[in-house]
Amino acid sequence: MKILVPLKRVADPDNANKVKVNAGKLVTTGLEWKPNPFDEYAVETALRLTENGTATKTRQGEVVVVTFGPKDSETTLRAMLGTGADRAIRVDTGDDQIDGDVVARALKALVEKEKPDLVLCGKQAVDGDSGQVGQQLAEYLGWPQATFAGSIESEGDKALLVGREVDGGTIKLRVELPAVVSVDLRIVAPKSVKSVHTPATHAYPEGVRFAALMAIMAAKKKPLAEVKLADLTSDAAPKIQYLDYELPPARKAGVKVKDVTELVTRLKTEAKVV
Amino acid sequence: MASPYREEHEQFRKTVRTFAQKELAPFVDEWEKSECFPNEVFKRAGELGLFSAHYKEEQGGIGGDYWFSVAKGEELPHCRSAGVSMGLLVQGDMATPVIGDLGTKEQIEEFLKPALKGEKIAALGVTEPNAGSDVAGIQTWARKDGDDYIINGAKTYITNGTRSDFVTLLVKTSPEQGAHGCSFFLVPSSTKGFIVAKKLKKVGNWASDTAELAFDEMRVPKRYLLGEENMGFMYLMQNFQTERLIAATSCCAGLQLAIDEAIAFGRDRKAFGKPIIKREYWQHKFVELLTKLEAGRALSYKAAEAYNDDKHVNNGQVSMETVKLISMAKVFVGELSSEIIDQCMQFHGGAGYMEEYPIARAFRDQRLLRIGGGTTETMRYYLAKLMGL
Numbered sequence: 314m315k316i317l318v319p320l321k322r323v324a325d326p327d328n329a330n331k332v333k334v335n336a337g338k339l340v341t342t343g344l345e346w347k348p349n350p351f352d353e354y355a356v357e358t359a360l361r362l363t364e365n366g367t368a369t370k371t372r373q374g375e376v377v378v379v380t381f382g383p384k385d386s387e388t389t390l391r392a393m394l395g396t397g398a399d400r401a402i403r404v405d406t407g408d409d410q411i412d413g414d415v416v417a418r419a420l421k422a423l424v425e426k427e428k429p430d431l432v433l434c435g436k437q438a439v440d441g442d443s444g445q446v447g448q449q450l451a452e453y454l455g456w457p458q459a460t461f462a463g464s465i466e467s468e469g470d471k472a473l474l475v476g477r478e479v480d481g482g483t484i485k486l487r488v489e490l491p492a493v494v495s496v497d498l499r500i501v502a503p504k505s506v507k508s509v510h511t512p513a514t515h516a517y518p519e520g521v522r523f524a525a526l527m528a529i530m531a532a533k534k535k536p537l538a539e540v541k542l543a544d545l546t547s548d549a550a551p552k553i554q555y556l557d558y559e560l561p562p563a564r565k566a567g568v569k570v571k572d573v574t575e576l577v578t579r580l581k582t583e584a585k586v587v
Numbered sequence: 588m589a590s591p592y593r594e595e596h597e598q599f600r601k602t603v604r605t606f607a608q609k610e611l612a613p614f615v616d617e618w619e620k621s622e623c624f625p626n627e628v629f630k631r632a633g634e635l636g637l638f639s640a641h642y643k644e645e646q647g648g649i650g651g652d653y654w655f656s657v658a659k660g661e662e663l664p665h666c667r668s669a670g671v672s673m674g675l676l677v678q679g680d681m682a683t684p685v686i687g688d689l690g691t692k693e694q695i696e697e698f699l700k701p702a703l704k705g706e707k708i709a710a711l712g713v714t715e716p717n718a719g720s721d722v723a724g725i726q727t728w729a730r731k732d733g734d735d736y737i738i739n740g741a742k743t744y745i746t747n748g749t750r751s752d753f754v755t756l757l758v759k760t761s762p763e764q765g766a767h768g769c770s771f772f773l774v775p776s777s778t779k780g781f782i783v784a785k786k787l788k789k790v791g792n793w794a795s796d797t798a799e800l801a802f803d804e805m806r807v808p809k810r811y812l813l814g815e816e817n818m819g820f821m822y823l824m825q826n827f828q829t830e831r832l833i834a835a836t837s838c839c840a841g842l843q844l845a846i847d848e849a850i851a852f853g854r855d856r857k858a859f860g861k862p863i864i865k866r867e868y869w870q871h872k873f874v875e876l877l878t879k880l881e882a883g884r885a886l887s888y889k890a891a892e893a894y895n896d897d898k899h900v901n902n903g904q905v906s907m908e909t910v911k912l913i914s915m916a917k918v919f920v921g922e923l924s925s926e927i928i929d930q931c932m933q934f935h936g937g938a939g940y941m942e943e944y945p946i947a948r949a950f951r952d953q954r955l956l957r958i959g960g961g962t963t964e965t966m967r968y969y970l971a972k973l974m975g976l
Contacts, residue, residue, distance in 0.1 A: 388594050395598055523605045526636025526649055529598045 314374040314470045314490075316359040317429040318398070319420055320352035322382060322389040322408075323440040337557040341408060348389050351435025354501050357521040359433050360397045362467055366511035373510040374470075375399045377427060381406045381416055387537060394532035395524035401537040404545065412551035413441075415542075417449035422545040424454060429491065430470065436461050436495040447495035457488040463499035467508040588888065591654045591895070599640065599655055603662035606635055611666035618794040619948070622786070624671050626708065626750060629678060633705020638679030641899070642687050647700035653895040656680055656829070657888075660837030664844055667945055669952035670794030672837060673959075677746045678702060680833040681960075682711035682755045685771065685826035689814035698753055698773050710751035711830075712742040712774075712800060713823070719744075720965035722757070722823060723766035727802065729758040736760070736772070736812070738805040741784070748798025749786050751776050757823065760816050769819030773811045780805030791951030828905050830960045831917040832894055835887040838920050838956055842880050842927045845949050846873065849931040852938070869934060876927050883920045890916040911973050918966045921956040928953040 324332060325345040333340040348356075356378060363374030376398045380386050383405070390401035404419055424432060437444030451458035463483065464476035475494055476483045488494070499505060503516040524532070542549050570576045580587045592600070610631065611624075618624040632638065640655030642648025649655070656679070663672040679702075686699040701707035718724035727740025738758055745754070753775045761768030774781065782801040789797055814822055850873060853864030863869055890912035897905050932939040932946050939946045957963045 391594065392598055392601075518609075520609070523602045523635075524598060525634055526599050526602065526640055526651075526655070529595050529602070529636075530649055530651075533595070 314363055314431060314467070315377070315427075315429045316363060316374065316431045316433055317377050317379060317420075317424060317427055318352070318355045318359050318393075318433050319379045319381075319416070319446065320356065320389065320393065320435070321349045321380060321438045321440075322346040322386050323349045323438055326350070326439050332560075334558045334560055337559075339558050346386070346389065348392065349435055349438045349440070351437060351439070351496065351498075353393075353435075353521045354496050354498065355433045355435050356393050356396065356398060358462075358465060358496050358500050358506055359431075360522070361506040361511070361517065362431075362465070362508050364397075364510060366515040366517060369397070372399065373508075377402065377429065379404065379420070379423060381411060381419070381542070382408055390537060391532050392524070394535045394537070395529040396522050397524075397528070398535075400535060402540055403537065404540050404542055406542050410551060411542075411549070412553040413443050413445035414449060414552045415546065415549055417446050417453055418548070419542060419545040420446070420450050421453040423540070424450070431473070431490055432456075432493045434493070434495050436497050444495075447493050451493035454491075454493070456492050458493040458495075459486045459488050460495045461497045462494050463497050464505045465494065465496075465500065465507070469509055588892065591652075591888075591892065592658065595651075596654055596658050599636070600658040600662055602635055603637060603659045604665050606632070606637070607663055607665035611668070611671055615666055615668035615671060615794055618671065619668060620793075622788075622793050623749065623796040624668075624674060624794050628671070628675070629705035629708055631705065632675055632678075633703060637675060638683070638705065639703040642699070642703060646687050646690075646695050647703045648687070652899040653829075653832075653891060656833060657836045657891050660833045661840035663837060664841035668794045668948070669841065669955070670792035672841075673792055673955075674747055674795040676833055676837065677711060678705070678709050681827070681830040682709035682747075684829050685755060685813065685822060686773065688826050689771075689822065690773075691810070693810060694773055694813065701752075707752035708747050708750055710745050710747040710754045710798075712745055712748075712754040712756040714742060714744045716741055716743050716799075720962045722769070722820065725757060725759060725769065726762075727756075727758045728762060729760050729770065729772065729807070731760075732806070734809050736807045736809065738772070738774070738780075738802045738807055741799065741801045743799040744787065745798045745800055746795055748800055749783055749796040754800070755813070757819050760819075764817065766820040768817055769823070770816050771813035771819045771822055772807055773813055774805070774807055778805050778807065790954060791948070792955055793951075824910070825905055828894060828910060828913050831966075832887070832890055832913045834956060834960050835883075835913070835916040835920040836891055838924050838953075839880060839884040839887055841949070841953075842883075842920075842924055845928055845931050845946060846876060846880065848945060849873075849934050852935060852944075856936075856938075863934070872930060872934075876930060879923055880927065883916070883923050886912070886919055887916040907973060911970065914961075914966045914970050914973070917960065918963050918970070921963055924953045924956045 325347045359376040363376055377400045378390055378393045378398045379402045380390055381404045387403055394401055434447045459475035461477050462475045463478045466474040472487055472489045475486045501520050503519055637659055639648040640651045641653050644650045683702050690699055702709045715725050729736040729738045753773055756772045756774045757769055759768050760770040780803045783798050784801040785799040787797045850864055854862050856863050893909040893912050897903055897909050928949050932950050935944055935946050938944050
């Protein structure tokens with residue numbers, strides 16, 4: 314199976330307080346970039362689907378990772394090549410001036426060129442939280458889609474049984490390949506991904522894998538191609554315009570109340586929540 | 588100094604940190620109790636490349652520079668057990684670099700390559716019951732018998748010693764020549780006459796096993812002699828600088844963790860109406876400690892840069908200037924660690940004396956830094972000689 318995984322770098326979510334706004338624009342200099350966690354889960358899922366979990370040296374398919382960004386975003390791609398992806402493509406753009414729709418349209422062109430059996434993506438990026446690319450891409454391609462996957466079972470690499478957590482249980486969708494699937498956090502649990510290549514008894518370590526040093530060095534020799542955005546879509550104008558950024562207001566100090574009676578009164582009269 | 592780290596260093600750093608946090612830290616309480624971490628940890632660390640980064644490719648390494656090792660040393664403290672860190676550092680940075688420098692092709696195949704993969708566990712045998720930092724005073728003796736050597740004697744305080752597969756062993760080959768009569772051997776622990784005499788109880792570093800070894804008429808073939816006969820003392824001075832360097836750089840990272848955690852504790856802990864970190868006394872104290880730590884790290888990095896230039900850029904010997912810097916860094920950071928950890932424990936009050944806070948373990952563990960790899964006093968003795976005082 315050939316799988317295409319689009320991924321995005323995001324400002325380190327653990328250091329969100331470093332994000333600064335200047336004159337209505339985000340200041341990105343000095344930020345530490347990390348792969349979007351949901352995209353990392355997608356890469357892990359793709360790797361699990363294209364290997365025998367008990368003998369991972371021999372690949373049973375191909376994983377191609379794609380990102381949209383400037384030259385230095387190749388760091389993110391190489392990190393994924395280190396963990397096991399086979400090939401990488403960078404679509405040359407800035408970090409902003411694109412939106413989910415541009416990305417989805419460009420990806421459509423890339424998918425038509427690469428002809429993967431499956432596009433696996435994170436359910437959303439943790440910076441903009443838009444969560445649109447997977448769905449838009451499926452629509453543009455006219456492919457079936459399953460979103461927020463918590464489990465995936467490959468049926469002979471011809472179709473996928475995709476589990477998604479809903480209130481009170483799990484809903485299971487069968488999608489025929491080719492398809493677009495977006496993944497949620499639980500996809501990286503030890504037994505969330507099942508394929509014909511891996512014995513059903515095999516349990517993966519929880520979470521995403523990390524790269525051995527030998528793999529990090531070998532990743533430098535794996536193919537990494539650059540593609541111009543204009544070669545993928547003639548209309549690169551974003552539909553969403555960002556007019557202004559502002560930081561959330563600083564938290565105000567709380568007030569102390571004497572007793573429960575005062576608390577209830579003030580909740581009623583001032584906060585108006587009861 | 589511009590950052591010595593490139594993209595692949597940073598990725599390796601992330602790998603080591605994740606390994607320490609996910610595959611070591613959850614188990615260290617158990618290993619501290621059992622006073623030994625499992626052999627499989629060596630295997631896993633070897634798979635991830637923790638031992639082999641700075642060795643040449645033909646030796647089973649990656650061919651990287653020494654900054655890979657520094658990055659590794661800085662991330663290992665995230666496992667929260669100096670014993671585990673130490674056991675792993677002995678494997679790649681203390682007992683084995685000398686094999687890379689001097690080993691024959693056969694010795695590299697038999698000892699170094701499996702050690703870098705974590706398949707054979709390495710130990711370094713220098714200290715003896717009657718000779719520690721004063722290495723020239725060792726008494727373990729290898730006498731020639733035809734083409735072999737017969738070794739008798741004892742070694743002590745040997746990290747990884749209860750389960751090592753081989754020991755990089757310093758012995759006297761010409762006892763009458765003092766320091767200039769020492770030689771190194773690589774000795775498999777399966778050799779007849781190799782005895783693990785005792786597992787030693789220690790003040791700290793509990794998760795690491797420490798042994799006393801005895802050698803009784805142990806016959807070792809000449810092919811296990813490392814380098815030239817009677818050059819052991821020179822080799823020790825030249826090839827064991829990484830032991831002190833990695834101790835200093837790794838220690839700085841551990842101290843940073845301890846301070847960060849103490850400060851976090853002090854934000855929550857209130858005394859007399861406000862968080863104790865808001866007390867001016869402690870604010871000044873932490874400013875001072877962090878300043879000293881910054882100085883210690885700068886000195887260690889200067890030493891690491893000098894070492895990396897000597898060995899990995901110029902591919903030559905370690906210069907006396909580099910030895911001086913490494914010795915200074917080891918002494919400075921070792922002494923500083925006692926001060927910082929002591930103050931961090933004081934800041935914790937009663938909580939710091941309880942096992943449930945990491946500072947308690949750090950308090951026991953840090954004490955070794957002023958002793959292991961050459962005591963502060965011995966280091967100063969050599970430094971005075973080196974500087975012609």
